[in-house]
Amino acid sequence: MRETPIRVPGFRFAGVACGIKGGGKLDLALMHSDVPATVAAMFTRNRVKAAPVVIAARHTRRGRAQAVLINSGNANACTGAAGARVAIAACRQTSIALGISPYDVIPCSTGKIGVLLPAVPMVRGIAAAVRALDARGLWRAAHAMRTTDAFPKVAVRRVRVGGRAVTIAGLAKGAGMIAPDLATLLVCALTDARVAAPVLRRLVREAVATSFNAITVDGDMSTNDTVVALANGAAGNTPFAVASADGRRFGAALTAVMRTLADMVVADGEGATKCVRIEVTGAATVAAARRVARSVAESQLVKTALYGGDPNWGRIVCAAGYAGVALAPERLRVAIAGIPVLRRGEPAPDAAVRRAAGAMRRVSFTVSIDLGSGRATATVTTSDLTPAYVRFNSAYST
Amino acid sequence: MRETPIRVPGFRFAGVACGIKGGGKLDLALMHSDVPATVAAMFTRNRVKAAPVVIAARHTRRGRAQAVLINSGNANACTGAAGARVAIAACRQTSIALGISPYDVIPCSTGKIGVLLPAVPMVRGIAAAVRALDARGLWRAAHAMRTTDAFPKVAVRRVRVGGRAVTIAGLAKGAGMIAPDLATLLVCALTDARVAAPVLRRLVREAVATSFNAITVDGDMSTNDTVVALANGAAGNTPFAVASADGRRFGAALTAVMRTLADMVVADGEGATKCVRIEVTGAATVAAARRVARSVAESQLVKTALYGGDPNWGRIVCAAGYAGVALAPERLRVAIAGIPVLRRGEPAPDAAVRRAAGAMRRVSFTVSIDLGSGRATATVTTSDLTPAYVRFNSAYST
Numbered sequence: 001m002r003e004t005p006i007r008v009p010g011f012r013f014a015g016v017a018c019g020i021k022g023g024g025k026l027d028l029a030l031m032h033s034d035v036p037a038t039v040a041a042m043f044t045r046n047r048v049k050a051a052p053v054v055i056a057a058r059h060t061r062r063g064r065a066q067a068v069l070i071n072s073g074n075a076n077a078c079t080g081a082a083g084a085r086v087a088i089a090a091c092r093q094t095s096i097a098l099g100i101s102p103y104d105v106i107p108c109s110t111g112k113i114g115v116l117l118p119a120v121p122m123v124r125g126i127a128a129a130v131r132a133l134d135a136r137g138l139w140r141a142a143h144a145m146r147t148t149d150a151f152p153k154v155a156v157r158r159v160r161v162g163g164r165a166v167t168i169a170g171l172a173k174g175a176g177m178i179a180p181d182l183a184t185l186l187v188c189a190l191t192d193a194r195v196a197a198p199v200l201r202r203l204v205r206e207a208v209a210t211s212f213n214a215i216t217v218d219g220d221m222s223t224n225d226t227v228v229a230l231a232n233g234a235a236g237n238t239p240f241a242v243a244s245a246d247g248r249r250f251g252a253a254l255t256a257v258m259r260t261l262a263d264m265v266v267a268d269g270e271g272a273t274k275c276v277r278i279e280v281t282g283a284a285t286v287a288a289a290r291r292v293a294r295s296v297a298e299s300q301l302v303k304t305a306l307y308g309g310d311p312n313w314g315r316i317v318c319a320a321g322y323a324g325v326a327l328a329p330e331r332l333r334v335a336i337a338g339i340p341v342l343r344r345g346e347p348a349p350d351a352a353v354r355r356a357a358g359a360m361r362r363v364s365f366t367v368s369i370d371l372g373s374g375r376a377t378a379t380v381t382t383s384d385l386t387p388a389y390v391r392f393n394s395a396y397s398t
Numbered sequence: 399m400r401e402t403p404i405r406v407p408g409f410r411f412a413g414v415a416c417g418i419k420g421g422g423k424l425d426l427a428l429m430h431s432d433v434p435a436t437v438a439a440m441f442t443r444n445r446v447k448a449a450p451v452v453i454a455a456r457h458t459r460r461g462r463a464q465a466v467l468i469n470s471g472n473a474n475a476c477t478g479a480a481g482a483r484v485a486i487a488a489c490r491q492t493s494i495a496l497g498i499s500p501y502d503v504i505p506c507s508t509g510k511i512g513v514l515l516p517a518v519p520m521v522r523g524i525a526a527a528v529r530a531l532d533a534r535g536l537w538r539a540a541h542a543m544r545t546t547d548a549f550p551k552v553a554v555r556r557v558r559v560g561g562r563a564v565t566i567a568g569l570a571k572g573a574g575m576i577a578p579d580l581a582t583l584l585v586c587a588l589t590d591a592r593v594a595a596p597v598l599r600r601l602v603r604e605a606v607a608t609s610f611n612a613i614t615v616d617g618d619m620s621t622n623d624t625v626v627a628l629a630n631g632a633a634g635n636t637p638f639a640v641a642s643a644d645g646r647r648f649g650a651a652l653t654a655v656m657r658t659l660a661d662m663v664v665a666d667g668e669g670a671t672k673c674v675r676i677e678v679t680g681a682a683t684v685a686a687a688r689r690v691a692r693s694v695a696e697s698q699l700v701k702t703a704l705y706g707g708d709p710n711w712g713r714i715v716c717a718a719g720y721a722g723v724a725l726a727p728e729r730l731r732v733a734i735a736g737i738p739v740l741r742r743g744e745p746a747p748d749a750a751v752r753r754a755a756g757a758m759r760r761v762s763f764t765v766s767i768d769l770g771s772g773r774a775t776a777t778v779t780t781s782d783l784t785p786a787y788v789r790f791n792s793a794y795s796t
Contacts, residue, residue, distance in 0.1 A: 048719030048727045078715055078727060080743055113712025114745045223716050300698075300783075301791060308792030314511025317476055318621050321446030329446045329476060345478055347512045385698075386792075387785040393699060394706030394784075 010234030013137035015144030018125020050077035063197030162237030194233030271389030289378035303385035331372030408632030411535030413542030416523020448475035461595030560635030592631030669787030687776035701783035729770030
């Protein structure tokens with residue numbers, strides 16, 4: 001991807017090498033708003049939460065923030081009271097250097113679990129990052145967030161709200177194959193729009209529901225997953241409500257940014273060779289549609305069949321069957337890349353199955369499942385399960 | 399395994415090649431009791447149930463049966479009304495040939511989904527199987543149940559109840575790696591003990607809870623899973639209640655048979671190289687212990703680490719964390735093969751981690767997780783996730 005310069009008015013960025021990873025690799029990112037911004041955040045529901053997650057949840061609850069500090073190479077998870085102290089000290093140092101409140105700094109970490117985040121590189125790195133802050137530094141920050149990501153993940157949309165053109169930029173890290181150190185998903189969305197904290201919170205929740213909460217790689221939920229959005233109001237637009245035309249437009253743009261980033265996460269990783277949409281229609285409720293889509297998307301047998309290019313609708317129907325949702329097998333329809341392979345419980349002719357097998361050679365296609373029992377739909381994007389995934393995740397040695 | 403002859407008084411067995419698989423491979427098994435037996439059965443909870451599962455559920459509900467007919471090579475699942483007709487016809491033909499009620503025949507199928515069970519091989523095969531019935535035929539029947547199983551699975555226990563020595567023999571099919579055609583789990587337990595149907599039902603449920611419901615290979619639940627137990631009373635023992643000393647002794651023996659078979663299922667398969675017990679202690683409730691054990695046992699990241707011999711307690715703690723059970727990270731203890739790698743949330747010294755890595759080279763070991771918040775326990779047995787699993791399950795072409 002060409003790294004075309006991206007600016008978000010009122011924000012400056014830095015990505016520096018502080019020595020956590022070693023070898024001069026970028027491992028500390030800092031995003032800073034010139035003025036206090038409204039903030040909305042979502043965190044992992046894993047009961048084992050990394051120290052920075054606990055602190056970030058506390059800091060974002062107030063609805064305002066001014067900086068996001070992200071280190072890669074160390075998750076600062078399962079590190080007890082010492083880990084919490086390092087994370088709090090990092091917020092304090094950042095706040096002093098920037099002249100803001102420590103509560104306005106949102107800390108995030110990603111990397112290995114169970115290793116104390118080293119204080120000395122953090123102290124040096126924060127000082128360097130503050131010095132390096134630059135309105136043109138967004139890509140460097142995206143690079144510094146990476147762990148096993150093959151490429152930095154950035155998406156941007158511009159949209160007109162409240163009489164002004166505003167920018168929404170998103171930075172993410174997370175590799176589709178789920179990395180050895182637990183591919184923490186970290187997402188930072190930054191906008192110069194003026195958005196009230198409750199409105200931002202609602203729109204972030206909606207955008208995440210159909211993006212980061214609608215992808216699955218291996219069903220493993222990390223200790224560090226964090227999505228944080230800052231809106232600094234530099235655009236000077238008039239505020240808007242969730243249900244207004246502006247609210248819908250802004251929400252759609254935010255969702256587009258998050259979906260683009262989410263697709264990048266699935267597509268990334270040595271292991272994955274395909275990005276497949278599992279689209280469920282005809283469900284009685286959205287919850288039922290989501291359960292079926294997720295069950296199919298997470299089935300190891302389905303995922304190996306996706307890798308092998310095998311239009312094995314039996315595995316798809318089987319995974320739908322154990323999703324815990326009432327369904328009538330005789331009404332099921334399954335299509336792969338638009339080619340029906342099962343209609344109302346009856347297998348398609350061999351020729352159709354062969355065409356479906358051909359279509360599965362593509363790197364991206366859709367598996368459609370119609371339950372024939374309602375009008376609700378849901379889509380989950382998944383990757384294939386490959387020998388490379390297993391090799392990569394098993395070769396790692398502590 | 400040496401196939402030492404096993405007899406269960408009052409039962410005869412057959413395993414024949416009827417032509418479903420072709421190449422002269424055994425693919426039809428028949429078990430027959432000289433007299434009507436009490437029966438207890440459990441079936442897949444998959445909403446998509448194969449035709450024989452629906453019929454077997456109906457037939458076993460009455461609490462008595464006299465024959466079990468199992469074909470391999472074809473699951474007779476997702477085959478609509480035509481599939482049901484073939485299964486019903488097979489029961490009828492078997493019943494006529496044996497001179498018993500068609501409702502006393504329990505049909506089971508295992509193999510490929512979505513292909514109609516061919517009637518002609520079944521008709522010829524049933525005739526041949528009835529002719530071949532032999533008190534010494536148990537191993538041949540076990541062979542005829544196999545699909546991708548590397549070896550037939552048989553276990554036997556003798557126990558004294560109600561004044562008589564009784565035999566409990568178990569036959570199972572199911573490959574640890576979960577086969578391309580959905581490794582249906584089929585289990586048939588046969589005993590000459592006299593056991594009332596409600597007692598048998600209860601004891602089968604208890605035995606399954608800690609055996610077949612406590613193993614996981616890939617979390618995929620097939621459309622055909624069936625466990626069926628027949629007790630024909632040939633031993634002439636006095637009947638017993640569940641809670642009696644005899645009931646406990648019989649239940650323990652039945653559980654031992656099922657656990658042995660369950661371990662064989664996990665150990666089987668080209669893909670799996672290890673059989674690992676995930677043992678959770680210190681949980682608030684048994685349900686909580688089971689959820690954590692299952693979450694860890696099914697985590698792809700844990701399973702690849704088991705394959706790689708990596709004592710990655712971070713992945714274990716992470717999977718415990720998303721099990722949906724309240725837990726206190728600072729009280730967690732994790733041991734691998736008895737070697738502590740995490741104590742009360744604090745990592746063990748490197749030397750211990752190295753010793754744990756060494757122990758993980760074994761083909762079988764235990765991962766112990768103490769939640770430190772109660773006295774309930776649960777164990778789930780799992781296999782490792784290997785490149786061979788992925789290759790095998792993706793190479794299969796429809």
